[in-house]
Amino acid sequence: MTSPLVSIQNLEKRFDLSGSFLEQLRFEGGRLRRKQEAVHAINGVNLDVHKGEALCVVGESGCGKSTVARTVMGLIAPSAGEIHYGGQRIDHLEGKTALPYRRKMQMIFQNPYASLNPRMTILQTLEEPIRFHHPDWTAQAVRDKIHEVMHSVGIDPDWGSRFGHEFSGGQRQRIAIARALAVDPEFIVADEPISALDVSIQAQVLNLLMDARESRGLTYLFITHDLAVVEHFGTRVAVMYLGRVCELADTRTLFATPRHPYTQALLSAIPKLEDDRPNHIRLQGEVPTPVNLPSGCVFHGRCPYANERCRQEVPMLITTDGGAQVACHAVEEQRL
Known part of the structure; x- marks a missing residue:
């Protein structure tokens, strides 16, 4: 395996909810105490994106997949961990030192109605990144x-x-894609780029992204919640739950033999015409709040296979016989 184009190592992101120092002070039991709270959006994510692939990150709303995308692009500063591009650490770069990576890494946002400046013509929108990164070019x-x-x-x-x-x-999203391609990037982060579009237009935009990958040699980090899109577009899939990666596998392996209980529940929810598909798996309980994360495995409160170890110990990604990586004690102990 060649070295990854983008490497995400032990990434964490916390959003502080406590406010100022005075707002953190509380009277409890007759004593003045300081209380700090934070949203734990990402909790130790490790991902490698290899050149030429389309790595899809999936999970339900609030699992942290969009936060991963924005942190990789430098729009949000990580609380801990490192991000490497081409072997060089980039998460601490600022100003002119970050410029070469700004051109190589571009982003396509979710909402095409909000990502275009309403005061700029399409020509001005496409001119701006080119003139910024290539000031020596002629008109x-x-x-x-x-x-x-x-x-x-x-x-x-x-x-x-x-x-x-x-x-x-759909036309606006094509313009947004053109803006991303205008500086000839190597790596594109697409944060749910088709979720705001009509179903009839989604396939056109998706095929456009696939054609651009083939013709320009692009690498994608593709954020989505639509598993049908993943099956059609992705080369590998990372499944996230409450800020952690619970399973990572190539697309065919994941859809054929999902190992993690959460992945199995996700895939069972896809409508299928065949009668031989397993019945829909109904998860019990509610998704825990990312403010107060549960101990051990974050999924143990909804998992039918959880035991005491799951409630106490955080599972690490282990490689299975099929080559997939799964963070599950039940899989490791061969209970599942």
Whole structure:
């Protein structure tokens, strides 16, 4: 296995809820105490993204997948851990030292209605990143590049004088993809890029992303909650639950033989026409709050296979016979 293009190591992110020092002070039992609270959004995530692949990160809302994406892109500073790109640590870089990686790493956001500046024409939107990263380019070179990326995503170059509000959601997302491709990146983080679009448009945008991966040699970190998209688009899948990766496998292996109880429950919820599919697995209980994380395995309160070890000890990712990585004591002890 070659060295990863992007490596996420022991990543953690906490969002403080306590406020100022005075707001943290409480009277309890006649004594003044300081109480600090935080949302534990990411809790020790380890992921490697290899060149040319599409690694999909899935999980229910609030599991931390979008926070991982924004932390990798430097939009959010990690509370702990490291992020490496091409073997170089980048999470601590700022200013001019981060510029080379800003060009190599681009992001496509979830909401195409909010990610485009309403006061800028499409031409200005696409010009901005090119002029920023290539200040030495001539006006003709910039114009040629804009026409090239617009053609590559199926946009008419004559649309350049129009504003974002004049386009549909699918057209806006194509413009957002063109903006990401304008600086010839190597790595793209796509944070649920089709969830805000009509179903009829989703397949078009998804195929566009796949074509761009083939023609430009792109690497994707693809955030989604749609498992049908994962099966069609992803080369590998990481399943997250409450800020932790509970299973990591190539797409075919994960959908054929899911090992983690949470992954099994997720996949059982996909509507299928075949009668030989297992019945829908109904999980008991509620998702714990990320403010007060449960001890041990974060899934033990809803897992039918949990024992005392699961309630006390945090499981680590172990490699199974099929090559998948699973963080589950029941799998490790061969109880599941």
